[in-house]
Amino acid sequence: MNLAIALRCTLDQDLSAFVQLLQQQQVPCRVSEERGEQVLWVPAELVEPVQQLFANPDAWAAFAAQAASPVPVERPSFAAQLRQAWLTGLWLVLTAIVALITGLGERLDIVSWFSLQAFTVHGEYGHFLPLEHTLSSGQWWRLVTPMLLHFSVLHLVFNALWLWELGRRIELQQGRSVYLALVLLAGVLSNLAQYQFSDAPLFGGLSGVVFALLGFCWLYQWRHPVVAYALPKALIGLMLGWLLIGVSGVLSLFDLHIANAAHVGGLAVGCVLGLAAAQWDKRRAQQA
Known part of the structure; x- marks a missing residue:
């Protein structure tokens, strides 16, 4: 059109x-x-x-x-929204299945199928194979699958709610191909960032992807405003504030371990792609 x-x-x-x-x-x-x-x-x-x-x-x-005059607006049912944004629903289902079969990280033998580095458990110790060895053996899926791992109910629910809220906006506005590419690229790069800058070999969660979705909406809306990405400024400030608190190291004092590198990496990916998509869409609109 x-x-x-x-x-x-x-x-x-x-x-x-x-x-x-x-x-x-x-x-x-x-x-x-x-x-x-x-x-x-x-x-x-x-x-x-x-x-x-x-x-x-x-x-x-x-x-x-x-x-x-105030007129009540009937919101689409959850089933109707799910039919429209079925790819976001699929991510949520996959995440829930992995959380179930891994026992939220308790069943380490199954967690090892999804972690970035393959590992085996011997008593109270885990032996992690180098990433280069893991990838050279053809286990390329591990670049993506850590984002499906979660280690608590709160961790899972928080990420799932944000994925549903932000993911379906992008899926409906940009199309499923762009949305799929964004999620996969953000997942891979945030996982690699966490691997590169963290001493903990075992990590997981959708939060790197969530920050990528946030960055995409934020910068797209700044460059080329659309209704779908009009997020409250307070909400963006809250998420960025949480990111800065995590990076500061304050949470480690309370024995809370946050994948800060994954968050920053995901946000960077989302911001860059959001700017690029906004510029592309704006140019197409001007040429129409």
Whole structure:
């Protein structure tokens, strides 16, 4: 679908009622901010009718008054959301299965199937094979699978909730191919970052991917605003604050071990890809 600019308005002009009217009429549209203006994008063939409608305030004043009144909005059911974002649901199912069969990290013989480095347990000690040896034997899946490991219920629930909230946004906005590439790349690079900068050979969790999704939404929204990635600034600040607390080492005083390198690596991957995707989408929109 080729989108074209239909309107340019000042930032203080409220377009919400007009946008709702277009959506009610099943007119695809989106609003972006460019050079201190609001820009309304619609399909190229509908630019003139939309401009004519906007130029006649009486045609949509009644709708604007109705939109100002609180109207209950029925949210899609969880099943409906799951059908739309089934890839995110699949990640959650896989994570839950791995948590179940590993006993949240208690069954080390099974954990060793998913860890970055293969290892064996002898009594109270674990013997970890070098990563180069593991990969040279063809066990390339280990670059990804540590993200499926979790070691407590809180660890699992926290990451699952964030993956559902952020992952489905990207899956629906960017498409499943981009989303899949983002998750896999973030998983691999965050795992390698943790391996490189941590002394602990056994680690896991989706948090590196979660920070990648956060970084993607954050930087995409900064460069090319869309409704799907409009996260509250306080929420972004909370996550970044948690990241800084972890990096500071304060949590180690309470015997809490955080995969800080995975978090930072994931955030970096997400920020870079978010900027790249925003620039690409913005250029395509301008050329439409």
